[in-house]
Amino acid sequence: MVNAFTSGFRVAQAKTAISKSLPDETATAAALESAQVVALGILVREQLTREQFETVYRPFASILPGPTYRPAGPIDQQIAAFMRLLPTLKGEVEAEVSVVAKVLSASKPAAPAHTAAGGVGVIAQPMSMDPAANYTAAWTQVIATANQIGRTQAFRAMQDSAEQAAPHDGLGIVGFAGVAAGAIFMRDALPIEKVLLLYEPFAAAFPYEALA
DSSP: OHHHHHSSHHHHHHHHHHHHHOOSHHHHHHHHHHHHHHHHHHHTGGGSOHHHHHHHHHHHHTTSOOTTOOOOOOHHHHHHHHHHHGGGOOHHHHHHHHHHHHHHTTTSSSOOOOOOOOOOOOOOOOOSOOHHHHHHHHHHHHHHHHHHTTOHHHHHHHHHHHHHHSOOSSSSHHHHHHHHHHHHHTGGGSOHHHHHHHHGGGTTTSOGGGOO
C-alpha cells in the first residue's frame, strides 16, 4: 500500500494532473511530495495522535477538509486567540519560530515591518519556489490590499498589538508577529494560501487552523 503512494502508475497520473496547474517542475515535484505525505498520513491515521495527523494534513486542510477539520473562526476571534498565544512562546518552540521566520525572509535584511501608505503598484508574482521571494510577495500583496480597501489604519493597529504581545527577547519574532496578525486581519480579502504563508513561522507552535 505504501508503494502505491510513492511509485508506479498512480503516482505518474497524479504528477501529470498536478503539472497541468503547476507548469514549473520544481513546484510540481513539491506538490506531489506533499500529496504523498498526506496520503500516507491518511493510511496510518489510526496510529497517529490527532495533533500529528492535523500537522501532516495541514497543506490540504483548507482545500479538501480532513476528518477533523473545523472551518476558520471569525477574524476577530482568530486574532484574539493569536494575541493570547504569543506570550506563551518559550524556549525551543520560540527558537523554532525564529528560525522559520528568518528563513522565510532570507531575501531581506530584517523582518517585514510597517510600510508607508501610498500608491499601489502591480504585485510581482514569484517565479520559483523560493520561500523568501514568495513570503515577500505575499506581504507586499497584503499591504497593497489594505491600502486599496481603506484598511491601512486598522491594519497597522493590528500589527502594533501583535508586536507588543510577542516576546521581546532578541530572537526577532516581534516583526513577524505583526506580519502574521496583519495577514489574519486581511483574511477575508486574500487567498488563503497567502494568509497561511505569512502565518507559517507560528504554525508549529500553534497551527492556524487551531485559532478559535
